[in-house]
Structure formats: C-alpha cells, structure tokens
Amino acid sequence: xxxxxxxxxxxxxxxxxxxxxxxxxxxxxxxxxxxxxxxxxxxxxxxxxxxxxxxxxxxxxxxxxxxxxxxxxxxxxxxxxxxxxxxxxxxxxxxxxxxxxxxxxxxxxxxxxxxxxxxxxxxxxxxxxxxxxxxxxxxxxxxxxxxxxxxxxxxxxxxxxxxxxxxxxxxxxxxxxxxxxxxxxxxxxxxxxx
Amino acid sequence: xxxxxxxxxxxxxxxxxxxxxxxxxxxxxxxxxxxxxxxxxxxxxxxxxxxxxxxxxxxxxxxxxxxxxxxxxxxxxxxxxxxxxxxxxxxxxxxxxxxxxxxxxxxxxxxxxxxxxxxxxxxxxxxxxxxxxxxxxxxxxxxxxxxxxxxxxxxxxxxxxxxxxxxxxxxxxxxxxxxx
Numbered sequence: 001x002x003x004x005x006x007x008x009x010x011x012x013x014x015x016x017x018x019x020x021x022x023x024x025x026x027x028x029x030x031x032x033x034x035x036x037x038x039x040x041x042x043x044x045x046x047x048x049x050x051x052x053x054x055x056x057x058x059x060x061x062x063x064x065x066x067x068x069x070x071x072x073x074x075x076x077x078x079x080x081x082x083x084x085x086x087x088x089x090x091x092x093x094x095x096x097x098x099x100x101x102x103x104x105x106x107x108x109x110x111x112x113x114x115x116x117x118x119x120x121x122x123x124x125x126x127x128x129x130x131x132x133x134x135x136x137x138x139x140x141x142x143x144x145x146x147x148x149x150x151x152x153x154x155x156x157x158x159x160x161x162x163x164x165x166x167x168x169x170x171x172x173x174x175x176x177x178x179x180x181x182x183x184x185x186x187x188x189x190x191x192x193x194x
Numbered sequence: 195x196x197x198x199x200x201x202x203x204x205x206x207x208x209x210x211x212x213x214x215x216x217x218x219x220x221x222x223x224x225x226x227x228x229x230x231x232x233x234x235x236x237x238x239x240x241x242x243x244x245x246x247x248x249x250x251x252x253x254x255x256x257x258x259x260x261x262x263x264x265x266x267x268x269x270x271x272x273x274x275x276x277x278x279x280x281x282x283x284x285x286x287x288x289x290x291x292x293x294x295x296x297x298x299x300x301x302x303x304x305x306x307x308x309x310x311x312x313x314x315x316x317x318x319x320x321x322x323x324x325x326x327x328x329x330x331x332x333x334x335x336x337x338x339x340x341x342x343x344x345x346x347x348x349x350x351x352x353x354x355x356x357x358x359x360x361x362x363x364x365x366x367x368x369x370x371x372x373x374x
Contacts (some may be wrong), residue, residue, distance in 0.1 A: 085234065085351075150345020150362045154320060157281045162319070167345060167362070 003058050004066035004078075007184075009112035012105050014066035014078060021067045022050040024074055024097075033098040036158060037134050041079060041093050068096070068109050075100045078113055087124040089117045094137075107140045114144055115182045118175040125171045131156055132164035145174040196252060197260045197273075200311060206303040208260035208272065208311075215261040215268050216248040217241055222270070222291025231326035231358070232289070258316070262290070262304045269295055272304050274312060274321060282319035284312070288332070302335040309339040313367040320366055326350075327359040340369035 007014040028034050030044040042053055057065050062084065068076035079093040091113065096106045117123050128146060130137045146168035154162035196210035220239035222228050229235050251259055259273035270290035277284035286308065290301055312318045325332050327346065341363035349357040 148345075149347050152320075152322065152344050152362075152364055154366075155281065155283060155322075157319075169347070 002060045002064045004064045007112045007116045009108040011108040012068050012070045012112065014068055014109060014112060017065050017067040017077065019051060019054060021074055022047065022054060025077060026050055028095055028097060031098055034095060038131060039156065070105050075105055076109065078109060088127065089123050090127045107143065110140055110144060114170065114175060115184060118172050119182065120184045125169050127167065127169045130166050130168065132166050138166065141168055144170060145178045146170040195255065195258050197258045197311065200307045202303045202307045204299060204303060205265040206300050207263045208304060208307050209263055211259055211261040213245060213248050216244045218268060218291060219244055225293060227293035228289060228291055231329040262300065264295060264300050269300060272308050274308065282317065284318060284321055286321050286323045301332060302338055305335050305339045309365060309370055310372065313370055320364060322364040324360045324362055327361045333361055336363055339365065340371060341365040342369060
C-alpha cells in the first residue's frame, strides 16, 4: 500500500524500494554522519528485523517509502506521511548516502518529491522538520520555497548536547510561483479528449 | 502505559484509565461541542475498537495516559504521547469530554498535574503540543503550566467555513510555575 512508485528527477530517481535495499539502509542508520545530521528512521538491527519493518511500512496506509537511485546505484531513501484528511504531506526522512553528499542529489530528489506532492497528488502543503545546525538540508528546503513556522528549543539530543529543531512548510501557491514549469507530464494536447 | 493516581485541587484528579473509561471516548468525541477544535467526528468508533485501543495504550511504553475525574466522575482524558526516551521529549494532549463542565478550570488543573508529573517523575526534558489558536481556554491552561509559543501553523484545518491556525507550544522544567 505504501511503497512509492517511480518519480524521476534530473539526477535522481525515487523508485519502489525492495528488500535488497535494506542492508544499505541499515548501514546508513549506523553511520554517525547520518545520525548527526538528522533523526534515524529506525535504529540499526538484524536483517530479519529490517524485513519486518519493510512489511510494516508496505502495509501502512499513511506513510510512503521510496528508495533513491542515481546513476543506477542506490544513494538514499525518502519517507513521508500523508495527512489523515489527505491535504498535506510531511517529509519525515530524506537520507542521502554520506559518501554521495555535495553532488546535488538531495535537492534533486526533494524537488522531484515536491513535484509529485503538488503537481501529481494536488496536495495543499508539505512540511519538513530539521535540526537547526543541518545547514545543508536547510539550504535545500529554503531553495525549494519552504518557510519556517516554528522553532523548537533543545529538541534533539546528540553529541552530548541538545540541538534546536526548525519546522518548515511549503504551500502549493509557492510551488506554483517558483516551480510552475516543473510538471510530471506535459499539458494535455487540445485534442487529447476528442 | 497508564499513569498513577494524581490528586489535584478543586475535585480534579488524574487516574489510571479503565476499559469503561475508554468506552466513553466515542460518545464524547462525536459531540460538536467537544470536537470544536479537533477531530473529524468520524472514525472506527466501535466498542471492539475501544477494547483493542485500550490494550494497545496499556502496553505502549512511549505514552502515558490518564482519565481526568471531577468529583470522582470521569470527564475527559489527558496524556503524554510519542515519548522519545533519549531526547526525553513527548507530545501532550487533553480533552474534556463533558462539555457541560467547560469553564470550571478542570483542564487547567489536569494540565498542571500532568506537567508536574512529567518533570518530577518521568524526568522529561521537554513537552510540546499543538492547540487550535482560537481555543483560548486550552492555550491559557497550558500557558499557566509553563508552555510558551514556539510557532504558529497557519491554515491548519478547516471548520465551519473557515481556516483555523494552530499554536505550537513547548514547556520545560524551568518554565513550570512551581519550579521557577
């Protein structure tokens, strides 16, 4: 139910995750660079535990999981939560392999995902929650058009200290202003429905 | 998990919830007065679901829930949910199901008891919540227990022909009135 299908970006492709991806997910969740940047989706665990988690997310009606490929290799994953009333989408995870950072994959995947949210699903808004010192992620979402709506103090704990959390949102109007040229499909031809 | 009995002022207490209390949920949640600022007023509101829900809440190690009683009658629910024991943070919530008792300070006292428990017994670092901005009574009750605004989520939900904003609050041990 909630494994995402293909969404193509320019550098990356969000695609249906498969069990073979789980070992790499596990490695990322154990990587201190990832853990320092943002919350983990799940703690590192045995392969059998990851399979259980995979089964659970596949059945989950409100969460959607994608693997992210670039150049034919797995470079990340994204997880989002569709609101109960169906008009918003929370991006819970957008993980890029730390060895692949600074190649533009994060922005490209985020842009493709937002295009899907606004241009395809016709949702009203998307949200992110980011650690205040994750400047790379903040730069990506700000460039997309997200604006801060809340600043939580001492929310996350890592490296022996608390760090603040920024909540951001992007509304469909902003998408249309900034990214109206981004479309999943070209406009229908005038005679398409004849 | 269900919380222990906490006796408060003016006849208000928090008590461990029972199945009979949980069976009051559908009755209360579907009242227009109670759902004024939350809830779509539909859902899996069967008695069987309440039994399952009761078992799940009782077994869940990431939440603590209480029934609010007023003069020994159950009148609502409160709790701290999605507790992260590493970050020591949780999301709080409350509703008074007996709308005929609104305005008597029951929520204020329940929030004070719950928040005090979060600091003194659970050793939490932070508690946060979302409240309809127009729900001044609830906002005020939370502010009295040390919650301060950390944000505002505009056009959060739609009710009766207009958009409602939500107020985001957070509280810490040092913001609790008894510990200032």
